[in-house]
Amino acid sequence: MVAITKNEARVVNFLLRNFSRSYNINQIAKEMALSPRGAFKILKKLESSKILLSQKIGNNLISKINFENDVSLDVCQFVLAEKETTPYIQTWINDFQSLRQLTEMALLFGSILTKEKQAKDVDILLVFPKENLPHVQEQIKKINQIKSKKIHAIFQTKEDLFTNLKKRDPALLEEMRTGLVLWGRNILVEAIHYGKN
Secondary structure (H helix, E strand, C coil), X not given: CCCCCHHHHHHHHHXXXXXXXXXXXXXXXXXXXXXXXXXXXXXXHHHHCCCEEEEEECCEEEEEECCXXXXXXXXXXXXXXXXXXXXXXXXXXXXXXXXXXCCCEEEEECHHHCCHHHCCEEEEEEECXXXXXXXXXXXXXXXXXXXXXXXXXXXXXXXXXXXXXXXXXHHHHHHHHHCEEEECHHHHHHHHHHHCC
């Protein structure tokens, strides 16, 4: 894999999670709190590494993830993993490990990530084969019995995830934009690749 700086990783993560929108250099600089010159250098390096593609639309140069490059796909999975968590969030992540064998992807989102102990419930998106539904529901029931906050789980098959991203489902786009991917980063990158057009 290519060496990537923290700011380069932030830019890739931002463009990946916001795949449904188009951003030029100035917009990326503003969103990432970078100077336009700094953003330009980062985008040029990522483009020369074939991680990003740029496209001229009018007077704007728009940057997008290059999903046709294996290195780019590896970088995308890497940046999704690079998110710091607090001890409180880590406790919840540990509690969800019992779902790992039953699900292909888990995305923690919502107020638990911002309000932590003050959140009323815990939102999680789980992707798994339809036949695992009874087992997943049973595991969530067990976790709910020992935790003080209720888990609000959204269940989707891989096909549902792909279809809903393709439809640009607003709730799903927001969950992806702000959520914490616990596992299944490869599924999420694949779904974004499918849903980008």
